[in-house]
Amino acid sequence: MTEITRLFDFPYYQLEKYNLDAALVTKKNGEWVKTSTKEYLDKANAISRALLKMGIQKDDKIALISSTNRTEWNIMDIGILQTGAQNIPIYPTISAEDYEYVLNHSEAIFCFVSDKEVLEKVRKVQANTKVKEVYSFNEIEGCKHYSELFELGKDESSQKDVEARKNAVLPSDLATIIYTSGTTGKPKGVMLSHNNITSNALDASHRLPFMANQENRVLSFLPICHVFERVLIYLYQYAGATIYFAEGIDKIGENAKEIKPNLMSVVPRLLEKVYDKIMAKAEDLSGIKKALFHWAVRLGEQWEPYGANGSWYEFKLKIANKLIFSKWREALGGELNTMVSGSAALQVRLSRVFSAAGMQVMQGYGLTETSPVVSVEMYRDQFFRLGTVGKPIINVEVKIAEDGEILIKGPNVMLGYYKDPVKTAEVMTGDYFHTGDKGEIDPDGFLKITGRKKEMFKTSGGKYVIPTLLENELKQSRFIEQIMVVGEGEKMPAAIIQPNFEYIKDWIEREHKKITTTNEAIATSPEIIDEIQKEISVCNNHFGKWEQIKRFELTPEVWTIDSGHLTPTMKMKRTIIKKIHQDLYDKIYR
Numbered sequence: 001m002t003e004i005t006r007l008f009d010f011p012y013y014q015l016e017k018y019n020l021d022a023a024l025v026t027k028k029n030g031e032w033v034k035t036s037t038k039e040y041l042d043k044a045n046a047i048s049r050a051l052l053k054m055g056i057q058k059d060d061k062i063a064l065i066s067s068t069n070r071t072e073w074n075i076m077d078i079g080i081l082q083t084g085a086q087n088i089p090i091y092p093t094i095s096a097e098d099y100e101y102v103l104n105h106s107e108a109i110f111c112f113v114s115d116k117e118v119l120e121k122v123r124k125v126q127a128n129t130k131v132k133e134v135y136s137f138n139e140i141e142g143c144k145h146y147s148e149l150f151e152l153g154k155d156e157s158s159q160k161d162v163e164a165r166k167n168a169v170l171p172s173d174l175a176t177i178i179y180t181s182g183t184t185g186k187p188k189g190v191m192l193s194h195n196n197i198t199s200n201a202l203d204a205s206h207r208l209p210f211m212a213n214q215e216n217r218v219l220s221f222l223p224i225c226h227v228f229e230r231v232l233i234y235l236y237q238y239a240g241a242t243i244y245f246a247e248g249i250d251k252i253g254e255n256a257k258e259i260k261p262n263l264m265s266v267v268p269r270l271l272e273k274v275y276d277k278i279m280a281k282a283e284d285l286s287g288i289k290k291a292l293f294h295w296a297v298r299l300g301e302q303w304e305p306y307g308a309n310g311s312w313y314e315f316k317l318k319i320a321n322k323l324i325f326s327k328w329r330e331a332l333g334g335e336l337n338t339m340v341s342g343s344a345a346l347q348v349r350l351s352r353v354f355s356a357a358g359m360q361v362m363q364g365y366g367l368t369e370t371s372p373v374v375s376v377e378m379y380r381d382q383f384f385r386l387g388t389v390g391k392p393i394i395n396v397e398v399k400i401a402e403d404g405e406i407l408i409k410g411p412n413v414m415l416g417y418y419k420d421p422v423k424t425a426e427v428m429t430g431d432y433f434h435t436g437d438k439g440e441i442d443p444d445g446f447l448k449i450t451g452r453k454k455e456m457f458k459t460s461g462g463k464y465v466i467p468t469l470l471e472n473e474l475k476q477s478r479f480i481e482q483i484m485v486v487g488e489g490e491k492m493p494a495a496i497i498q499p500n501f502e503y504i505k506d507w508i509e510r511e512h513k514k515i516t517t518t519n520e521a522i523a524t525s526p527e528i529i530d531e532i533q534k535e536i537s538v539c540n541n542h543f544g545k546w547e548q549i550k551r552f553e554l555t556p557e558v559w560t561i562d563s564g565h566l567t568p569t570m571k572m573k574r575t576i577i578k579k580i581h582q583d584l585y586d587k588i589y590r
Contacts, residue, residue: 004202005171006194008081010237011041018240024071025244025259032244032259035071040078043150047079048162050153054110058084058165059174061106063131065090065099065122066114069224069245072137072146074233076112079149081194083165087176089225091568092118093561098187100125102179105189105419116140171195177418178227180368189418190368192227199411200371201235203393207362207378209263209338210239217335219261221246226569227372228342228364232265253331260333268346269570271339271361275350276478278328280506296324300356301349305384317356325357332359340364340376343569345449345472348387365389365449369433371412374398375447388446398447404438405453438466455574457488463546465493470549473542477535478503479528482559484577485549486585494588495552496581497532498559504528523554553584 002013014023015037022034035043056062062080064087066073080087088106090099092114099121103111111126111134113119122134135146175194179187210216218241222229236243244259246252249270256264282293299313299320307314329336339354342364351361360379366372375398377383377390384390392398396410413433416424427434438450451466458464467485470493474483481500487493505517515525522528532552540548557580559565564576578585 004198004238006081006166006169006173007175007197007234008044008078008166008169009198010201010234011037011044011078014237014240015041020240020242022242023237024074025242026071027245027247027255033071035075040071040075043075044078044082045156045159045162046150046153047076048082048153048165049155049158050149051079051083051085052158052161052165053152056083056085056110058168060085061088061108061177062086063088063090063103063106063108063111064225065092065111065118066137066224067092067118068114068248069220069222069229069233070114070137071245072112072114073224076146081169081175082162084169084173086174089176089178089230091179091223091225093568096121096124100128101186102189103129103131106177106179110135112137112146113143114138119143169194171198174415178225178368188420188423190227191415191418192371193415196371196412196414197227197231197234199395200373200393201231201238203395203412204231204373204376205235205238206394207376207383207390208235208239209360209362209379210241216241216263217244217259217261218242219244219246219252219256219259219264221249221252222265222267223568227368228366229265231372232340256333256336257331258333260335262335263338263340264336265340265342266361267343267570268341268350269344271341271346271350271354272475275353276500276503278331279478280503283506283510293324296320297353300325300353303352303356305355305379305386306382320356321358328357329359338362338379342366342372344571345468347472347476349476351386360384363389365447367435369414369427370396370408370410370435371414373412374406374408385442385444385446388442388448390447391445392447398441399432400439400441401434403453404440404450406435406437406439406447406449407432408435409433459487459493459546460489460491461546463544465547467493470495470539470543470547473539474535474549477532479507479532479535482565482572484572484574486578486588490589492550493547495536495549496555496577496584497552498555498557498565499523499528499532501558519556519558523556529554551588553581553587555581555584 001016002009004013020037023037023040024035025032062085064076077087088108090102107130109130109132111122111131113122113136115138136143137146171194173194174191176192177189179189218236220243224230246255285293336359339361341361346363354361362377364376366374373393374396375390375392399407401407409431436453438453440448451468456466470485471483474480479500480497482498484496485493499522501519504522508515508517536549561568
């Protein structure tokens with residue numbers, strides 16, 4: 001059996017152990033198109049042979065930019081890595097200027113894109129980079145199609161040269177440079193070796209909920225250019241699961257109904273939106289149906305793992321599952337039993353409700369610099385605890401520094417930041433990586449994240465405030481889409497809030513309120529401001545007087561990646577948001 005020490009070993013292992021008829025599945029022209037493990041590798045080897053003919057040398061850089069996850073991305077990934085070159089994944093949603101920065105900083109010489117929109121951004125800046133040629137996955141006039149490489153590499157007599165390149169790749173060699181979606185400044189290029197990522201996937205595999213000797217289906221939609229989804233893709237290959245690539249984030253429900261996944265990875269924002277839509281639909285119910293729905297949700301909000309609420313609660317939950325929660329599961333295919341959540345803190349309430357509904361949410365924690373998994377929950381063997389991110393995976397050591405910062409040591413810790421030894425030295429103490437996150441480990445070994453070290457601030461009264469704690473609490477309000485707590489050096493904490501316009505418009509219609517439904521009117525409506533004030537007052541009761549939000553302002557703009565408010569992983573760019581809404585900040589404090 002193939003020993004997995006390099007990233008391209010994963011599909012070879014899958015071929016020997018599972019030899020799937022459907023390893024990777026992408027929807028094209030309304031049909032799910034299956035690629036077997038053998039075809040996956042045959043195509044990857046053809047790509048490798050073509051790249052060698054194109055003059056690709058060890059340590060050359062090739063960029064991949066795709067708007068959606070798809071089979072072609074994975075074929076290219078293996079094809080590139082087998083030659084000893086590096087795959088440089090780029091977020092499709094960043095600006096053309098950021099494309100230029102990443103392409104130049106990485107010194108990429110070829111670029112593969114998914115569609116016309118991405119191609120147009122690359123073409124804008126290509127002349128200012130070292131990119132010799134651009135290939136596309138979609139058929140686009142005026143752009144070479146990536147299938148040309150299959151033709152170029154069809155002669156299998158040169159496979160021996162590919163094998164020689166593969167054999168020369170060491171586990172310690174650089175595999176990829178992933179540019180972080182930094183909340184401040186230019187993105188940093190995180191260098192990850194084959195061993196960083198393979199060890200992480202193998203060490204995290206012990207937490208997978210998959211059943212042996214069963215066909216396991218996963219739905220992949222989180223950006224594969226992010227290390228979280230990418231490691232999961234390798235892990236799924238190792239576990240012999242069939243990977244279906246969603247057509248887009250807006251098609252998740254539709255695709256899930258078609259393929260009936262057993263598992264998918266999510267980010268908290270997606271679960272919040274799913275929950276909000278379910279709750280909004282419930283408002284259209286009436287009488288006994290509406291009463292039963294809200295009874296089931298209230299029951300779900302009291303859920304505790306491992307039957308801790310006792311047999312009477314479990315009996316009521318069975319009824320709630322049959323009458324209400326079964327419909328939630330049907331909306332996502334009916335066979336989804338586990339979701340893995342990463343990237344940001346998940347509200348405990350959502351973890352309870354979805355778990356009660358038979359779709360357990362396992363929170364994980366990690367960073368690009370740690371390849372990424374540090375810890376993750378697992379329901380079996382008592383590895384699940386609400387409000388935590390589980391226990392560290394094997395071979396990864398977590399230490400809490402004196403100031404509360406989480407430090408990580410293990411084979412998953414990055415090689416460093418590309419071309420930036422100074423920034424690398426700033427985050428390393430010996431073998432320990434400084435995460436910038438604050439946390440604590442409970443007596444049973446569960447890790448809890450308590451905030452960002454840099455985001456914690458002091459008011460002018462000398463009191464510390466951890467904004468993420470307030471923000472996570474207030475995001476439970478259906479009136480609030482995004483919230484940023486401010487107040488560094490000021491006399492009190494305050495908040496700049498982007499209302500949940502979609503929900504509020506439904507609420508206005510449902511409650512027959514006489515409020516104009518433009519975003520501008522909603523952001524200045526005394527009635528909406530009053531509703532949000534009620535939510536803030538409830539939240540404030542859970543915090544000390546010095547932490548409580550005394551004032552807030554609403555923005556009419558929707559905070560998006562394109563508007564500059566959010567990073568590609570949906571984290572807030574705090575400095576940018578403050579700059580964009582300086583007038584509101586001044587209104588609060590001046």
